[in-house]
Structure formats: structure tokens, C-alpha cells
Amino acid sequence: MKPLSATRRKTATEQAVSLAQTLGPASTRESMVAGFAPTLIAWQREHGRHDLPWQNTRDAYRVWLSEIMLQQTQVSTVIPYYARFLERFPTVAALAAAPIDDVMSLWAGLGYYSRARNLHRCAQAVVEQHGGEFPISAERLAELPGIGRSTAAAIAAFSFGVRETILDGNVKRVLARVFGIEGFPGEKKIENAMWLLAESLLPPVGDVGMDAYTQGLMDLGATLCTRGRPDCARCPFAAHCVANATGRQRELPAARPRKAVPVRHTLMLVMRRGAQVWLQRRPPSGIWGGLWSLPEGEDTATLARIADRIGINDSAVELQPLTPISHTFTHFRLEIEPLLLDLPVAAKTLQLAEAEAGWVALADLDSVGLPAPVKKLLQGLTGTLL
DNA sequence: AAGCCGTGGGG
DNA sequence: TCCCCAAGGCT
Numbered sequence: 001m002k003p004l005s006a007t008r009r010k011t012a013t014e015q016a017v018s019l020a021q022t023l024g025p026a027s028t029r030e031s032m033v034a035g036f037a038p039t040l041i042a043w044q045r046e047h048g049r050h051d052l053p054w055q056n057t058r059d060a061y062r063v064w065l066s067e068i069m070l071q072q073t074q075v076s077t078v079i080p081y082y083a084r085f086l087e088r089f090p091t092v093a094a095l096a097a098a099p100i101d102d103v104m105s106l107w108a109g110l111g112y113y114s115r116a117r118n119l120h121r122c123a124q125a126v127v128e129q130h131g132g133e134f135p136i137s138a139e140r141l142a143e144l145p146g147i148g149r150s151t152a153a154a155i156a157a158f159s160f161g162v163r164e165t166i167l168d169g170n171v172k173r174v175l176a177r178v179f180g181i182e183g184f185p186g187e188k189k190i191e192n193a194m195w196l197l198a199e200s201l202l203p204p205v206g207d208v209g210m211d212a213y214t215q216g217l218m219d220l221g222a223t224l225c226t227r228g229r230p231d232c233a234r235c236p237f238a239a240h241c242v243a244n245a246t247g248r249q250r251e252l253p254a255a256r257p258r259k260a261v262p263v264r265h266t267l268m269l270v271m272r273r274g275a276q277v278w279l280q281r282r283p284p285s286g287i288w289g290g291l292w293s294l295p296e297g298e299d300t301a302t303l304a305r306i307a308d309r310i311g312i313n314d315s316a317v318e319l320q321p322l323t324p325i326s327h328t329f330t331h332f333r334l335e336i337e338p339l340l341l342d343l344p345v346a347a348k349t350l351q352l353a354e355a356e357a358g359w360v361a362l363a364d365l366d367s368v369g370l371p372a373p374v375k376k377l378l379q380g381l382t383g384t385l386l
Numbered sequence: 387a388a389g390c391c392g393t394g395g396g397g
Numbered sequence: 398t399c400c401c402c403a404a405g406g407c408t
Contacts, residue, residue: 072391073392074394074395076394076395077395109392109393110393111393112392112393114390114391115391187387228397286391287391287392288392327392327393328393329393330390330392330393331389372394
């Protein structure tokens with residue numbers, strides 16, 4: 001048995017003290033909690049955003065689609081993708097019936113590709129398990145693939161007026177500043193405290209303003225309480241905000257702890273035959289999961305073996321170095337060295353038999369889902385061809 | 387719990 | 398140029 005001091009649970013008092021320290025000054029909380037929702041709702045109706053493409057509808061399909069796309073992605077980036085998806089898949093049934101490759105190609109460039117696979121799986125679950133209608137409660141919504149607690153609350157609030165709180169990056173930033181919450185919000189303990197606080201701030205049961213309230217949380221963080229230069233002069237909570245009162249807008253919320261970004265290297269084989277290039281599908285999980293990309297290897301000998309397997313037996317062929325590409329991910333940097341292998345148009349190679357690899361016309365690159373840097377690389381290739 | 391998972395824009 | 402991270406979820 002471990003020493004008691006190392007494993008004993010905190011007493012109720014210690015927990016209360018800990019929570020209070022996490023949540024900041026009690027005086028601010030007490031004076032703020034009751035007035036928070038009505039103030040926010042009034043501000044949103046007067047100064048919030050009302051004309052985003054996914055607003056002014058209670059169609060849960062549209063709300064859901066936008067919320068998934070907006071996960072860790074800014075509004076301006078999402079807008080064109082949202083329009084293309086809605087045009088191609090007007091209903092959840094249309095999306096559910098589509099081939100996954102169509103979904104992936106439309107998602108290409110948006111990032112976090114597991115979202116696209118979960119989007120497709122979720123659409124199929126809604127059709128097959130819920131009769132084509134999204135469930136109304138946040139709890140049921142959160143059981144679907146790709147929908148977590150915050151996204152479920154957003155969908156439920158916007159589509160059905162359900163009283164559940166979101167907790168996204170905007171809300172975390174607002175709460176950290178207004179209530180003076182210390183610590184990195186990505187840390188479980190801090191996040192749990194923020195969920196409790198966010199729940200305590202909800203409008204009263206029966207309030208009809210859940211859509212304006214939820215949108216207000218997002219709008220406040222996105223338009224006023226921004227990361228860089230918060231516009232406190234226009235903020236409805238300025239008079240009660242801990243960060244504003246203490247000039248600590250830059251310090252709250254606490255930044256993510258630093259960690260070194262590892263660097264990985266790879267060679268990419270750009271095998272060109274006339275106006276076609278050889279592509280292969282990546283594994284369903286991991287970086288660029290489910291997208292199409294170029295064959296990779298650690299050295300030229302590996303790439304030569306790959307080319308040989310596809311059908312090139314002339315050892316005299318030259319791999320021509322192209323301009324290296326540096327691509328930064330969330331948790332590492334990838335140094336790409338592209339090597340061009342130009343084949344005669346008449347060269348015999350494997351047929352486009354399998355669905356996992358084959359020749360693709362440079363003119364058709366938009367029809368397959370390509371990683372952003374690969375697409376850029378191949379578009380440059382198209383340029384040199386003209 | 388902490389690491390994995392993209393891309394683009396702002397400072 | 399480099400750092401930070403955005404309407405997070407999954408494992």
C-alpha cells in the first residue's frame with residue numbers, strides 16, 4: 001500500500017479552496033453570474049454576427065456540418081468549403097449515400113481529415129439509426145462520431161434551443177479573462193472547472209434565447225475578446241472583467257506549455273508520364289489519413305525500388321530533384337524532398353487496376369483528395385508543363 | 387492524461 | 398522568420 005499522503009483524496013474543504021483559486025476572485029463571480037446571460041444575449045442581438053452562411057436556419061444538418069468544419073478552424077477558412085459541401089450534399093441522406101472518396105476530395109485542404117471520415121460515418125448513422133433526423137438532446141448527439149460535448153451543445157442549442165453550454169476556445173478565453181482563471185485551459189483540471197462555471201452561467205430554464213446566448217459566447221470571443229488585442233472598450237463585461245481591471249489581457253488565458261517541435265524528413269517520388277502523375281492512397285489513420293499522395297521513402301534507393309515495382313526497369317533513369325518543401329504540422333515539421341521521374345508516354349507500367357494507386361491526369365487533381373503541400377507541388381508541375 | 391491530428395492567418 | 402493557435406475529438 002502506498003503512503004496515505006500520496007494517495008488520499010482531497011477533503012471537501014480542500015476541493016472548494018482549490019476550485020475557488022482556479023476560478024478566481026469570488027466577488028467577481030457572485031456579481032457576474034446572475035447578469036451574465038441576459039447581458040450577453042442583449043449584446044449578441046445588437047452587436048453579434050447574424051449573417052454567417054450557417055445562421056438563420058434551424059436545419060440541424062446545416063448546423064452540424066458547420067460545427068464540424070469549424071472545429072479548430074477559422075470562419076473565413078470554412079466558408080468556401082461549407083458552400084461546396086452544401087451544394088454537393090444538400091441533405092444528410094445525400095452525404096450518407098456518397099462515396100467516401102467524394103467526401104475526402106471536397107474536404108481536402110481543410111485539415112484534420114478524421115473529421116471528414118467521422119462526418120461520413122455520422123451521416124450514415126443518422127440515416128440508419130435515427131431515421132434521417134438528428135437527435136435533439138446533446139447527450140444523444142454526443143454519441144455520434146465526431147461530435148463531442150461542446151459540438152453537441154452547439155448543435156442542440158442552434159437547432160432545437162436546448163439549454164446546454166458550449167466550451168470552445170472562444171469561451172475558454174472569455175471565461176479566463178472575465179473571471180480571472182489561472183492555468184492552461186487545455187489542462188484537465190482547469191477545463192473541468194470551466195465546464196462547471198460555464199454551466200452556472202446559462203440562461204434560466206425556459207429561456208428562449210439559447211441560440212443568441214450560444215452565438216454570443218462565440219461572437220464575443222471572436223470579435224471583441226480576441227487573443228491579440230481585445231477591444232475592451234466595446235465589451236459589455238469590461239466593468240466586471242478581472243483581466244481588464246488588472247491589465248492582464250495578454251496573460252489570460254495562460255499559454256500552452258512549450259515543447260520542442262521534432263523535424264522529420266521524407267523523399268517523395270513525383271513519377272510523371274506525359275500529363276499524368278502516379279498517386280497512391282494513404283492509410284486511413286495517421287497523417288493525411290485517407291488522402292491521396294505521392295510514394296514516399298527515406299532514400300533514393302527506396303524510391304528507385306518503388307518505381308521498379310510499378311514497372312520501370314531501366315536503372316539509368318534519373319531522379320531529378322525539385323524544390324524542397326517544408327510543411328509544419330501541429331506537433332512536428334516535415335521536410336519534403338521531391339524527386340521527379342519523367343517517363344516516356346509509351347512507358348509500360350502497372351494498370352490503374354487497384355483503387356489504392358494509379359495514374360491521375362494533372363488536370364484531374366481536384367477530383368482526388370490531396371494534402372495541401374502535395375497539391376501545391378503538383379500544381380507547380382502543371383505550370384512547368386504548359 | 388497526454389499525444390495525435392492540418393492548415394492558414396495574425397502578430 | 399518564427400511563434401501562436403483557431404467554433405475539438407479521439408485514443
